[in-house]
Amino acid sequence: MxxxxxxxxxxxxxxxxxxxxxxxxxxxxxxxxxxxxxxxxxxxxxxxxxxxxxxxxxxxLGPRPPEPERQPAPAATAPTHPTATPSQDESTEEQQPVGDVVDTGIRYGSEERIFYFVQVELPQQPQVTIGLVAGRRAADGNLTSDFLANDVEGSDRRPGFHAIGYDHVGSVPTKPRVPTFGYFVGPAKRIVGTVDGRQVTARLARWSRDPQVVIFWFDPEELAPGARLDGIVARDAGGRKL
Known part of the structure; x- marks a missing residue:
């Protein structure tokens, strides 16, 4: 050797x-x-x-294999007030209904779909003070918010249509599904939406705090939650377009 x-x-x-x-x-x-x-x-x-x-x-002493990269923790984001946004599945204890709660007759087991207004604050928009919530009421009376729709500019009482809420479409869909809804200010007696050339009539309820504010929603059996309307019109008692 x-x-x-x-x-x-x-x-x-x-x-x-x-x-x-x-x-x-x-x-x-x-x-x-x-x-x-x-x-x-x-x-x-x-x-x-x-x-x-x-x-x-x-x-x-040559190069070592690279160390596995560590993913940074997600940064916290400040809450915003978009025109229509799904809210977290949480109690509405911090946002009590303003005026009466509107029953819809839409049920999810022991819960019922409801709509109600809450107060909102947009520092740069002092004339926007209310938002419309699509929520649920449990058998024991507890309320849960699923979706909040509110204006982000102008006045929330101007005549005409305001924020329209659509069911959240994405990797994490809203459960249960939220019917398309919104509110109209004026003497509306009938609200009709159009999708794919088909007309769908909304169901209406007047807000107890202001009869000029009309809450509307579309039956999910007639308009699939999340389906975008091609158009929407409101008509008065005489059938005239508002």
Missing amino acids: NEVDQLRQAMRATERTHRDVLDLSTIMREGRRVRRRRRLAGTGGVLLSMAVVVGVAVGV
Whole structure:
């Protein structure tokens, strides 16, 4: 066995479970011992031994596998007041109904779909003070909000249609599904929506605090929740368009 074979044997003796981890101290010690022997034979052997040792050192000290990246925690976002937004499935204790709660007759087991107004605050829009909630009432009377629709500019009492709420469409759909709804200010007696060339008549209820405010919603059996209306019109008692 020559000196190079002895050095290779020393390298193999220092191998661990992970074959890329070597005992540099042992390798360098054996390398120095081989080089001392080689000095007696001439400088050519010294260069050979150094080449072997340097090659091992580069292999051990080379780039390590990259550390797994850590995903940053999601940043908190401030609440906003969009025109129509699904709310979290939570009690409405902090937002008590303003005026009467409107029953719809739409049921989800022991719960019933309801609509009611709540107060909202938009610092830059002082004439927007109310929003319409699509919620549920449990058998024990507790209220849960599913969706809040409110104006984001102008006045919430101007004549005409206001925020229209559509069921949330996405990777996490609203449960239970929310029928399309909204409110109209004026003497509306009939509200009709159009989708795919088909007309659908909404159900109406007047707000107890202001009879000019008409809450409307579409039966989910006639208009699938989330389906966008192509148009919507309100008519008075004489059939005239408002």
